[in-house]
Amino acid sequence: MGEGDGDAPGPAPGRRRRVSSRRALLYVVAVLAVLNSFWPLVVMALAGYGIDLAPLFSGKAVSYVAGVPFYSGGIFPSPYYYLFSIFVLGFPRMMLNSFVIASISIAIAMGVGVPVGYILARVDIRGRTLVAYLLLALRAASPFIVIVPLFVTYSSIGLYDTYPGVALAEEMLVLAVVVWMLKGFFEDIPREVYDAATVFCKSEWQVFTRVAMRLVLPGVVVTALFAFVLVWNEFLISETLTGAATKTVAVGVWSGIGETTGVVKSFGWDDLNAAGTLAFVPAVAVMLAIRRYLARGFSLGQAR
Amino acid sequence: MAKFWYLFFVPLFALLSVVEFYPIAESVYLSLVGTGGGLQPSNYVAMVNDSAFWNSVNISLLYSMTSTFIAVGLGLGLAFLLTENLRGRGVLEAFYVVPLAVAPIVVGTLWSPPEMWDDIQTFLHFILGQPYFNELSPAFFFPVMAYSEAWEWGPLIMLVALSVISSTPRAVYESAELYGASGLRKFRRVTLPIVMRSPVMRFVIVLRFMDAMRAFEIPQTWASWVSSTTAVGSPVDTLSLFLYKLMFIPTYNFPIGLISAVAVSLFLVSLAAAALMLGLVRTIGGR
The missing domain is CATH 1.10.3720.10 (MetI-like)
Structure with missing residues (x-):
């Protein structure tokens, strides 16, 4: 794995623009995939530190558990x-x-x-x-x-x-x-x-x-x-x-x-x-x- | 060759006898002991007539099929990203394999309602003005459960795909490029068939399906959310959770005959999967 990655043929001049926007899209997807793999763990680590990010959106964090809105969290960092x-x-x-x-x-x-x-x-x-x-x-x-x-x-x-x-x-x-x-x-x-x-x-x-x-x-x-x-x-x-x-x-x-x-x-x-x-x-x-x-x-x- | 090597099979079989052969024999025996003593198939009859059992068979099958399918899709997608010569490929790969290391019970927790879904609920409600969705309806939590399982194991499919790709002669891909195939097209037409036809990938998919058939931790966390920890027959009862509940919910009185009957039946079915895997190992073999 990993060897011989550098030999992709350069894009033809007329296609350069399309190719580079395609690359940009790939990077976006790659970063989204990183978030998918890693974000849940970050959320857990932060929640353990008393930080719930939902209030950033609304001032309060609402979950909807067992049919009723359920107010939780907030940003109260603490190693407690x-x-x-x-x-x-x-x-x-x-x-x-x-x-x-x-x-x-x-x-x-x-x-x-x-x-x-x-x-x-x-x-x-x-x-x-x-x-x-x-x-x-x-x-x-x-x-x-x-x-x-x-x-x-x-x-x-x-x-x-x-x-x-x-x-x-x-x-x-x-x-x-x-x-x-x-x-x-x-x-x-x-x-x-x-x-x-x-x-x-x-x-x-x-x-x-x-x-x-x-x-x-x-x-x-x-x-x-x-x-x-x-x-x-x-x-x-x-x-x-x-x-x-x-x-x-x-x-x-x-x-x-x-x-x-x-x-x-x-x-x-x-x-x-x-x-x-x-x-x-x-x-x-x-x-x-x-x-x-x-x-x-x-x-x-x-x-x- | 030297016969003394056989000596090393002695501790192996001693260990296997304690942790595999004896318990399996005991399970078979327990499953055949009827209520009035004596060997009879009454436990198997009870199992076949138990609607909660069939409920969990259906749920396990659906769960394994969806989660394996999603995991394969996710893994191949990640493998595609990593074959595209992006910068920081090593870092990306390290991030992508992280879920493999997380304990399934933690994975269940990660994807449970108050973890991320409250952020998402709040965002949808307060920013986009949507009504709250019900996190406890099966149409929501079943896909989430299957996705959590796939989230954990997709990276394995990715790693296996990458190892198949790297062991295929580069000439194959180069000739595809020569014909003008690039990017997604090359991946779909050239790489994908190679990867999916490789016995290693098939072996891992069978293994994954089989492991998903006995998924326990993720459904267990959701059982707590959907308030179904006190009875069997709930919409999160995979076969393992069904057996676990029979074992530990006091009102069922530890029906050891029924539990053993289900376990033995599962064992017989899983032998079929094992046979499939062994066939693939023979194909991989020679190493």
């Missing part, structure tokens, strides 16, 4: 809601929970997945394709077929609302991604490197540990970061299997901050925005850092 989320609603604790759960499940997935990724990429043994396909096929399973029995089992053996319990359950999300991403990274190492390594190393095992493992290390880091964001953002599994003690960030954003059932949410909206902002900022930062690999991660290693 962020501080409230952090110091009162226990946001750091949720971040710690997410971090611990993600770390455990990534550690397990890596321990199991690195050799398997290598086998799928490099070692010609029978049944490896089957294993690769099995992992993909299991990715297709709806989480509920797993969550319901796990919920029941966890409740009876005391794994409900514990770090290892949730971290294990997250494997259904993480494992296939990790294995298939690593498979890709092992395949990215040029064949010549493997050939040379085979000459210098005593055994296949040494090719793996001495050469492939070292070269694939950046790929392992990328995979871990990607998996981290997956777990950080995951809602359904953690909502079901965590309670007060291990509530994760994604769950906390929604249910930790004043969900009651059956009532329209007209409370705690600014807190929810502050918490939502605190939740998306680290995820966006990590994802932007590894953005070259996002297609690979989200397509389970299929797109390069």
